[in-house]
Amino acid sequence: MTHSPRTSLEAIQRSNTKSTPIPRILVADNEAATSSSVDLSKSLAIDSALEVDADGVLPPPPSSDRIRRRSELRQKPVFTGEEFELPVLPSLPEGLQTPPLQVHASGIAPGHDDIELASGFPSTTASSVHMEDTSSTAPVLSPAEKAQHRWKGRLHFFALCYCTILQGWNDGSTGPLLPTIQRYHNIGFAIVSLLFIFNCIGFVSGAMMNVYLNDRLGFGKVIVLGAACQLGAYVILSPGGPFPTMCIAFSLAGFGIALQNAQANGFVGNLKNAQAKFGFLHGSYGLGAFIAPLVATNFATKERWYFHYLISAAIGISTTAVLLYVFRLKNQDDIMVEAGHAVAEVDNTRENKYKQIFGLRTVHLLSIWALIYVGVEVTLGGWIVTFIEQKRGGGTSAGYISSGFFGGLMLGRIALIWLNRKVGERRIMFIYAFLAIQLEVTVWVVPSLIENAVAISCIGFLLGPMYPILMSYCTQILPRWLLTGCVGWIGSFGQTGSAALPFATGLLASKFGIGSLQPFVVSMMSTMILLWAFVPRVRRVD
Template sequence: MELQPISSGIGPSLPVTPGEESVKSLNFNVHRDEDHGSQGASPSHVIRARIHLFAIYFSMFLAGWNDGSNGPLIPRMQKVYDVGFLLVSLTFVVSCIGFISGALMNVHWTDKVGFGRMIVFGASLQVAAYSIQAPAPPFPLFVISFSLNGFGLAIQNAQTNAYVASLRLNSELYMGMLHASYGAGALSSPLLATQFAQMQHWSFHYLVSLGLALSNVIMLTLTFRGRTLDECLSLVGEAAGETSTSDHSNFRQILSLKGVHILAFFTLVYVGVEVTIGGWITTYIIDVRSGGPSSGYISSGFFGGIMVGRLALLWLNQKVGEQRVLYLYAVLAISLELIVWLVPSLIGGAVAVALIGVFLGPIYPIVMNHAGRVVPRWLLSGSIGWIAGFGQAGSALLPFITGAIASKAGIKALQPLLISMMAMFPVLWALVGHFSLPRRID
């Protein structure tokens, strides 16, 4: 049987497998309605869409703010609590446990609870976590609080990505802006955290985070009002997506998709690299390059690079194609990491770290765009939660491994570890293409 190419208008055409023919026949009416609806969006739809996106972007900003705070504060945590690299790395591990738990809960409860309630619940857990962290409680309680934060972030991550990936018009642009918001938060927080790290009341940084988290809860509550995802999308003129006809649970359907698991493992390595750089580069610069207390600003440069890359390189993604351009970003990031490792220059290292952020930045949105194109909508939130949950496992595993190795060999082992992990990017991305899921048509 000859395979006929199909196209959704985004990226290269892919062949149709026999199984996809039935999917196409089931959804062609929805696709036509979508085209009609997207061209006839009313001004009220546009206004509501902007309000929804602003609330979602602020939620992702806070996720970046949270992750960007860790690097500059780690040296102060070690000093205040008198712990080494290994014990302070437990903050990553506990956060990971919370994130994976949240991702699993998201798969089971999104359809029952609904988009609007789930995302507010996740935001509320961040409020609880910062309330515990702000007074600098005993170390065990301080560490445990990171699990609440991870749980809440997992739910918000899945819901925000699912919302944007469900949009039919300009979803790549909106996805880039969503994750640029993460970069903006991660850029901003080290600037403040570096100052608090040098103060007596260093943990008051979490009071600022608490204020942002409360604002997030209020904004999400007023914007989405407990509505389901389809209800929210209908308010902005989006047609309803396809629904499941399978007798199996969503969780079982997700587990049966090989492509989801390959994407998840790729995300594990990518997020692990990103968080390891952001979390440990300050310590590396201080100990290996003899940087001063202001070395925390290098972490800001890295996350600022991520923000810039996710917006400034959108044109390159479209010109080269998201499937191919990721290989280019991987090669450039590895080359720059070699410069950080082998060139003993403080300024050169700082510039290289920022450029690494620029080229790593577009990778995560590309992964989410790919998932949005190939996963059926009724599985999208759960699949993204599963993929992001694995990513968060990487955000704990790699920084923890780095801390464990650093406790024996010193923090200078950071660079070879990062390069070996980055070398896995092109290999895993090739597997993503090989085990690609059936193309989603809705």
């Protein structure tokens, strides 16, 4: 549509009362332009229709009462008036539509009342253009590669769960065998409790050495070393040697379990959906602790009760072989890449890692909480058999009550994952601990074998989710690049509770009788609630 210069000038003066400078636009001459393209230099007709000064600025409009002064208008950035060229797109094949283009120069958008500009610009509205970074270095994986990554990830997780089963087997075996060990070696509560002390020494040694060994040897070698130490302990125990030999073997087993526990928790903490995976990982511990009393109770009535450790050694051989085959002594980063997982940040500073880890107040708080929790767990699973035998007249079959406790532990860690998410990890811990205390009081004051057995199983069900929640919570509030060291220390130091609290129970039992077990456990559970109240809320620290 063609308009006279006078019509164009009047239209521009009516619509552009702000005297906004209009840039001169030069369009490159290109014979390859499409027939539908409009020659902007002709359609605009700016030079012929308007009198523009050398700087490309329009003269001010005539004075009018209906036109506001420039000072009353909102200031806008002034276009410098520099000339620029719009590149002309090459012609496209016939029948292929080009997307509409909307041009804005110095903040000027063409309006419908601006006759000359509106006719010069395309009349259709441009579609939104989203610029995306196409320079990503992430490789495009084929379906076969994705399936291979999934298979590797599941294999890694299975291997960790399998070694955790043996850890549960170790803790679940001791309780039913304690009365038999006392009779076999003719020792009392205080002396037999030395097994827990030497176990504690092994745990502490493993916790202290874990960070150093992890930096020197890497994940694959350290976890296989831990499994080999645990296997060696069962080989020493299987002949039924003197009591000092048992103490040395328990110390070696504690060292190996501490290394495996630290590496497994640190590895899973770096995976996606770690909360649910922690539930299954520690549910595997509950599975081993559930099966072990069933087997140990049968051996407890035999003359050669120590043959139970031959079965433990056989499981230890298979565990070492699985870890060696799956991880092949590789470091954690290489294993993560195999399964398509993101590699955790690495600390490039020279600062001592021990100093950094032990400088975190939260680490010490969680370590003490873990010590009490694991101590309560193993104390109940171990000494409850002696309590039921002497106080409730349960006989040698009382070992099955220990199995019920660890069975509840296993179920709680898997079945209550949804409730933990729904209520919140921090809040649900208070609820579980409070309910467990109420049930423990009933075991203390109600002289019923059946009620005590049911209550112990329910206590295991409530205590079960607590440890996976602790590990998951660590991944949310501790620095990511220190996670393996922190979680390893918390887990390993917590395992010392499996020796310290049962030993304290043995000392109390030797002086006040086994009836002191229940008030001691209730006091420890109450301390857990108090300590958890001081644990900081979730706040990612990187």
